[in-house]
Amino acid sequence: MTADDDISARLRLINTEGIGPIGFKRLTERFGSVDEALRETANKKTIPSSLWAKEELERVRRFGALIISADDPRYPQKLRERDDAPPLLYVKGNLELLNHRPAVAVVGTRNATIIGRKLASQISFELTENDVLIVSGMARGIDTAAHRGAMYAKRQQGPTIAVMGTGIDQIYPSENEKLYQQIGEQGLLISEYPMTTSAQSGHFPRRNRIVAALSEAVLVAEATEKSGSLITAQMAADQGRLIFAIPGSPGEARSQGPNRLLRQGALWAENAADILDILNNKIKPKPFKPSATNEYDLFIKPLDILQKTADIPPVKNCDKNSILAYLSAEGVDTDELIRCSGLDAPRLAMLLIELEMEDKIIRLPGNKIALTGKNMKVRR
Numbered sequence: 001m002t003a004d005d006d007i008s009a010r011l012r013l014i015n016t017e018g019i020g021p022i023g024f025k026r027l028t029e030r031f032g033s034v035d036e037a038l039r040e041t042a043n044k045k046t047i048p049s050s051l052w053a054k055e056e057l058e059r060v061r062r063f064g065a066l067i068i069s070a071d072d073p074r075y076p077q078k079l080r081e082r083d084d085a086p087p088l089l090y091v092k093g094n095l096e097l098l099n100h101r102p103a104v105a106v107v108g109t110r111n112a113t114i115i116g117r118k119l120a121s122q123i124s125f126e127l128t129e130n131d132v133l134i135v136s137g138m139a140r141g142i143d144t145a146a147h148r149g150a151m152y153a154k155r156q157q158g159p160t161i162a163v164m165g166t167g168i169d170q171i172y173p174s175e176n177e178k179l180y181q182q183i184g185e186q187g188l189l190i191s192e193y194p195m196t197t198s199a200q201s202g203h204f205p206r207r208n209r210i211v212a213a214l215s216e217a218v219l220v221a222e223a224t225e226k227s228g229s230l231i232t233a234q235m236a237a238d239q240g241r242l243i244f245a246i247p248g249s250p251g252e253a254r255s256q257g258p259n260r261l262l263r264q265g266a267l268w269a270e271n272a273a274d275i276l277d278i279l280n281n282k283i284k285p286k287p288f289k290p291s292a293t294n295e296y297d298l299f300i301k302p303l304d305i306l307q308k309t310a311d312i313p314p315v316k317n318c319d320k321n322s323i324l325a326y327l328s329a330e331g332v333d334t335d336e337l338i339r340c341s342g343l344d345a346p347r348l349a350m351l352l353i354e355l356e357m358e359d360k361i362i363r364l365p366g367n368k369i370a371l372t373g374k375n376m377k378v379r380r
Contacts, residue, residue, distance in 0.1 A: 007067050007088070008053040009034045014087050015194060016047045021084045059195045063169050065092035074098055078239070079213040086192035086210070090168040093188035097161055098214075102279050103133040105211045105236070107229040108142025108221035109254050113328040114336050116142060116222040116254065119246060121149030123219065126272035128153035128160070132279065135214045137207055138162040138180065140173055142221045142229075151182055160187040161214060165207040167197035208232040217242035217279065219269055223257030230257050233266070242278060242285060244269040249329040252371075318343050320351050324360060324371065331368030 013034060014024050019041070027037035041047060060067055068089050070080050076098045079085050091098070106124055108116065124134045124146040134150035136143040143162075150160035162183045166172045168191040171180045183189055190210065193203065205228050212218060218236040220243070223229040233243050245266040248255025262268060267285055269275055278285050318341040326332065326340055338348055352369060355361045362372050 004057060006034065007057065007069060008050060009038050010069055010088055011053040011056055011067075011194075012048045012050065013038050013041065016041060016045050018045065021086055021192075024087045025083065025085075056194060059169075060090065063092070063195065065090055065168055065189075066095070067091075068095075076214055079210060082209065082213055082239075084209060085213075088192065090191045090193070090195075091188060092168055093184050094159060094186070095188065097133060097159055097188045100133040100159075101216065102131075103135050103161075103215045104275060104279075105135045105215040105218045105232065106142065106146035106221065107136060107208070107211065107218060107223075107232050109223050109227055109229065110139050110141040110143075111254070111325050112141035112145070112222050113252075113254065113330075114326050114332045114340055115328055115330050116246075116248075117145035120219075120221045121145040121152075123269070123272045123275070124149030124160075125153045125158075127275065128158040130272070130276055132276070133159060133161065135161045135163065135211055137204070137211055138164060138172075138176060138183070139204075140176075144176060144179060147179060147183060147187075151186060157186055162187065162189050163207050163210045163214070164189060164191040164193075165203035166199050167191060167193050167195045169195050170198060172199045204228065205231060209235050212236035212239065212241060215241060217244060217275065219244040219246070219275065220258050220261055220266075221246050222248065222252075222254035224253050225256045225260060227257050230261070233261060242267060244275055244278075246270065252328050254328070320355055320360075323348070323351055323355065327361065327369060327371045329370055331364040331366065331370045334367050334369060337369065 013019060013027070014021070019027070027041065028034050031037040031040055038047065057067070068075055068091060070085055070087050074095050075089065104127055106120055108120060120142045128134055128150040134146055136146045138144065138147060147160045147162060150158045152158065160183060164170070164172070168189055171177050180189070192210070208228060208231060212232050212235045215236065218233050218241055220229050220233050237243050243261060243266040245258035245261040246269055247262060248258055250259065267274070267278060323337065323341060326337060334348065338345060341348065343351070352361065356363070359372055361369050364370055
């Protein structure tokens with residue numbers, strides 16, 4: 001059997017309806033090989049054709065990517081140890097990063113404040129400067145900030161890994177097109193989904209198990225108490241990974257997740273040095289086990305009944321609610337609001353006046369804007 005034949009058989013089995021990573025593993029163990037599992041499955045289910053698999057391999061080649069199986073020595077060892085490890089990974093970029101050590105996952109809310117984005121970016125930059133690989137999911141907000149900070153390091157050649165919740169050829173969210181191209185050139189793009197697979201909400205929690213498995217530690221920045229980032233932290237803790245959290249204001253909804261992790265024993269991180277001291281064994285961390293408040297059976301529901309809007313829509317016309325989403329209890333400079341919102345100064349000034357009249361924001365010394373106390377808990 002050629003390498004293409006082996007990958008083709010795996011493609012057909014894993015893409016058979018009702019068979020996920022765990023089912024794939026059990027079938028191959030029961031019948032002794034992928035080919036035998038495929039033959040037995042064909043008697044009971046409709047499986048994708050060999051022509052489809054051949055065309056899929058050709059699409060991958062034309063795109064400049066590769067498919068590697070869990071038997072490939074390049075496949076990440078820590079991910080291979082999971083029962084729900086993807087039997088195949090689509091990869092594009094520097095494959096040497098797959099088993100890079102140390103690696104830290106940086107995760108958090110898509111609806112991040114400007115301060116949260118800056119902190120995630122700065123920490124990622126400094127970790128990359130110290131040869132720590134940053135892994136994230138290329139989502140809006142904290143993920144995007146982490147990738148950008150990493151790639152700005154090493155004289156703007158810093159590597160990073162983006163684990164995608166779509167096909168590897170799909171740019172999602174669309175405004176991250178430049179980021180996507182840059183990661184493919186100087187880092188690594190990873191997906192477990194076939195080419196052309198669009199964004200579906202069920203894909204993103206599943207993607208996070210890969211993010212956790214690739215890393216020695218997970219850093220949670222801003223996140224609400226029901227954020228998928230906390231599921232990532234829980235999965236990572238179950239695998240014995242280190243869990244760090246950035247503390248935040250008690251009144252800010254996006255600080256509730258990290259603050260809860262800290263109460264449960266997560267490691268405090270205000271800067272990269274806090275993480276490097278642990279990674280370099282300068283400080284011995286205490287064991288951490290978060291309370292299992294979230295169930296995360298990632299494969300129990302069929303995708304077609306899941307909500308497909310997995311991300312918040314991009315801000316096309318920045319309004320008052322969009323401005324509030326950037327703010328927190330800490331002041332943000334109005335120049336940064338202009339840069340992040342895309343609004344011109346007169347339009348922003350008008351929106352700020354309206355928000356101030358509605359008692360939703362306050363002005364602080366130094367031309368800074370912050371949320372009033374009554375609005376901090378409602379920003380999700």
